[in-house]
Amino acid sequence: MTPQDQQQNQLQSMGTEQVREQDKIQLVLAYLGCLSLIPFLTVKDSPFVTWNAKQGMVFNIGGGIALTILGIIPVLGLVTCLLGPAMLVVDILAITKALKGERWRIPVVADLAEKF
Secondary structure (H helix, E strand, O other): OOHHHHHHHHHHHOOEOOOOHHHHHHHHHOOOHHHHHHHHHHOOOOHHHHHHHHHHHHHHHHHHHHHHHHHHOHHHHHHHHHHHHHHHHHHHHHHHHHHOOEOOOOOOHHHHHHHO
């Protein structure tokens, strides 16, 4: 077993994965709205990038649809004003965790993304 394999096994036992340099930009794109289609369609050799791209698509596209529907209802206008920045915070948190190699499961979203 090579030292690189030992390091990969150790990272996986801690719940993190080794992030390749070429995957870093793809992990950032995975949580930037419709740009998550780029890593989803182009990266085929990294299940970690694909997993994050699926989760990013479900979160951002599903969240955008929900915000649009809630924005139509006048009484819930304040809710949409608060949910938009909250989604941005979740995106930033997901990007930082992905760059560290952690599979951070966004509640409800991760379950939907795995079915996708």
